[in-house]
Amino acid sequence: MSSVSSRRHAIVIGASMGGLSAARVLSDGFERVTLVERDDLPGEPAPRRGVPQSRHLHGLLARGGEAYEELFPGIRDELIAAGAIAADTQSxxxxxxxxxxxRPDPSGLVGLAVSRQLLELTVRSRVGALPGVTIIDRCDVTGLTTSPDNRRITGVRIRQREGTAESVLDADLVVDAAGRATRTPLWLGELGYPRAPEEEVRIQLSYVTQVYRREPRHLDGRIGASYNYYPGQPxxxxxxxxxxxxIILTLVGIGVGGGEELPTRNAAMAEYAERFGAPEIAEIIRTATPLTEPVLMRYPASIRRHYEQLDRFPEGYLVVADALxxxxxxxxxxxxxxxxEALLLSRLLREGxxxxxxxxxxxxxxxxDTPWGLVVGNDLRFPDVAGERTEEMSAMDEYLERYREAAAKDAVLGTELLRVANMLDEPARLMAPDLQERVLREAGPVRRASAA
Ligand SMILES: Cc1cc2nc3c(=O)[nH]c(=O)nc-3n(C[C@H](O)[C@H](O)[C@H](O)COP(=O)(O)OP(=O)(O)OC[C@H]3O[C@@H](n4cnc5c(N)ncnc54)[C@H](O)[C@@H]3O)c2cc1C
Incomplete structure (x- = not known):
């Protein structure tokens, strides 16, 4: 049975990073691709309502930089020409x-510092210029249309912001890239499909972000700093x-187990930074010229939906990116x-x-599995975060504790850690015998009897 009846028209719900990436590869195989976006899309780098996270700091991992370059050749140079900063990720x-x-040291791992708003605008301009692609903004997708037996999705119902009447757009393939606002579980439930098993890891995270004018003295000329939260330091x-x-500055707090409310006033923000030992952050909050007001965003839980485990799923329909x-x-x-995921979809469509x-x-x-495992494994280090813990995980935590200690002295360990965090290498790389030897040399053997 073919899950895509023909390749005349594909519709993508949502024109953010997930939808734009999907549209880019669909345009190779479909005569027409239509992105339907409920926001009014700005013609300049600016925040918008449907993507509240675009006001917050976004780092692009090295693997992501490669992937966007593969999807949009030359985009890295285009971003640099527009002001993005390329710099060594470790030094x-x-x-x-x-x-x-x-340990700061040149690693050869070059990252790109760019605002989320400029990145999205640049990607959107590229996608909008592709032959056969149309982006309709100020238009809500309100539901799906189906074949009489509900086995195939045949299009979407839409409502334009200005008008009130609903209309229908037909498609051979509909892709849900609506992010965390996805209505797929609801829509498919109404059509009689079972709900996909969901994994949820509740962390009650908060972000407070403010943008400042950057001065050469900030961070001694470096482009960034990161202080993660960890057990005992939320x-x-x-x-x-x-x-x-x-320069964009985000304070973050994990709220499970009685975490505190994040401050949104200047003096309290600086005090907050001092409490976790970041005087350079506190100094910027106190002295730099703010260009925006502080904005707060809450992120209650990581969510993964296992559509691959369903026996029944409608033809002509896909879910990608944050919606997945x-x-x-x-x-x-x-x-x-x-x-x-877009590159994966591209390969699968080429195969049939x-x-x-x-x-x-x-x-x-x-x-x-790998990025999800990394996130969940780290968050489960907090005893109050609910989830299954295995002996293997606590042995790994113990090893990584010593690894981080050793990486303060041995720059090679730092580079390897950053390669894994940037999705260039699998986490198993950190267990390689040569790295274990370095860890042993700098941080000594496992200390707790409980560790494997
Ligand atoms: C605080 C925060 C910080 C983040 N930091 C990073 C980071 O540093 N690095 C990183 O790689 N990622 C980061 N992310 C994640 C990143 O923002 C998303 O993974 C990325 O935007 C891809 O999401 P998406 O396109 O699937 O969904 P979204 O970006 O959420 O976009 C969904 C789109 O669908 C539209 N839409 C929704 N419903 C409808 C509808 N019914 N009809 C029409 N349109 C609709 C919305 O308006 C929106 O444009 C962060 C996320 C948050 C919350």
Whole structure:
């Protein structure tokens, strides 16, 4: 049975990073691709209502940089020409992992500091210029249309912001890229399909973000700093230079187990940064010129939906990016995963139209296992975060504790850790015998009897 009846028209719900990446690859195989977006899409780098996270710091992982370059050749140079900053990820950013400063050293791992708003606008301009692609904004997708037996999705119902009447757009394939606002579980339930098993890891995360004018003295000329939260220290911060002499600063707090409310006033924000030992962050909050008001965003839980485990799923329908799996954002994986899923979809469509959704969900599930495992494994270090813990996980935690300690002295360990965090290598790389030897040399053997 073919899950895509023909390749005349594909519709993508949502024109954010997930929808735009999907549309880019669909345009290779479909005569027409229509993105339907409920927001009024700005013609300049600016925040918008449907993507509230675009006001907050977004880091693009190195693997993501590669993937977007593959999808949009030359985009890296285009972003740099527009003001994005390319810099060494290890020497130009100070990484404080569990209170240990990763030894700063040139790593050859070059990252791109760019605002989420400029990145999305640049990607959107590229997609909008593709032959056969139309982006309709100020238009809500309100439901799905189906074949009489409900076995195939045949299009979407839409309502334009200005008008009131609903209309129908027909399609051979509909892709849900509506992010965390996805209505797929509801819509498919109404059509008589079972709900996909969901994994949810509740972390009650909060972000407070403010943008400042960047001065050469900030961070001693470096482009960024990162202080993660960890057991015993539920507070953290990220700061990153952006185009146009700006620097974006985010305070973060994990709220499970009685975490505190994040401050949104200047003096209290600086005190908060001091409490987790980040005087350079506090100093910027106290002295830099603010360009925006502080904004607060809450992120209650990471959510993963296992559509690959369903026996029945309608033909002509797919779910991608955050609508499929939304990760705790402190690990900066969402945009990278969105691009990797698009590349996966591209490969599967080249291989044929048969059961494309089943093949996509299965392959995406395998691909998601690694970033999801990394996020969940880290968050489960907090005793109050609910979830299954294994002996293997506590042995790994113990090893990584010593690894971070050793990486404060041995720059090679830092580079390898950043390669894994940037999705360039599998986490298993950190267990390689040569790295274990380095850890042993710098941080000594496992101390707790409980560790495996
Ligand atoms: C606070 C925060 C910080 C983050 N930091 C990072 C980071 O550092 N690095 C990183 O890679 N990722 C980060 N992410 C994740 C990243 O923002 C997302 O993974 C990325 O935007 C891809 O999401 P998406 O396109 O699937 O959904 P979204 O970005 O949520 O977009 C969904 C789109 O669908 C539209 N839409 C929704 N419903 C409808 C409808 N019914 N009809 C029409 N349109 C609709 C919305 O308006 C929106 O444009 C962060 C997320 C948060 C919350």
């Amino acid at each position: 130009d950013i100070h990484w404080h992992f569990d209170g240990h400063l990763l 507070r953290g911060s990220f700061i990153l230079a952006q185009e146009d002499n700006r 799996c939304s990760f705790n954002p402190i690990y900066g994986q969402g945009m990278t995963v969105a691009a990797l 139209s048969g059961e494309v959704n089943r093949r996509f969900f299965l392959a995406a599930a395998t691909m998601l």
